[in-house]
Amino acid sequence: MNKSFLALLIILGFVITQNSEKVIARQGQVSFFSYTSVENIKAENNQVSSIIDLQEGTIAVDMLMNAFIFEKALMREHFNESYIESDIYPKATFEGKILNFDANIQGTQVKMIKGVFKMHGVSKEIEIKTKIENNNDSYLLSGVFETFVEDYNINIPPLLAGNIAKSIEVNFKFEYLPYDN
Incomplete structure (x- = not known):
């Protein structure tokens, strides 16, 4: 009886370890660029966190909107107060799945991520x-x-429609390391 219980604990420990293999990016980078004939707008945020469950291929991203840095202080103020309303909507999030991802492949893979972006x-x-x-x-x-x-x-x-582009290009880069619970 004790041997069976010990074997069950070992198997459960192995399964839990295998199912919770995660990597985390604590200081990811997100930037955006907006081109208009009046003025280009560029901002960077280096305080973005993300986690990937390597077994499931799921990914989550969380970023504070008021952490974006602009070339001009007035742009940052308008972005946070008038457009994003970061006091009401302080974060943007993404939750999704990396399609056909194999975490064991060394080198480079190009994959699609499908999910929900909330902003x-x-x-x-x-x-x-x-x-x-x-x-x-x-x-x-x-x-x-x-x-x-x-x-x-x-x-x-x-009045300001010509100053703000209708589409925004978003670039991101995350470096993930093993996550220790």
């Missing part, structure tokens, strides 16, 4: 093409996608 109180399903580099169990995930201001109910006053 400004609006959730939208998106697909993102990503490059995933596995180098001895540390992973580098990077990519670019385009998003549209109108998809997230961000109000642009008609």
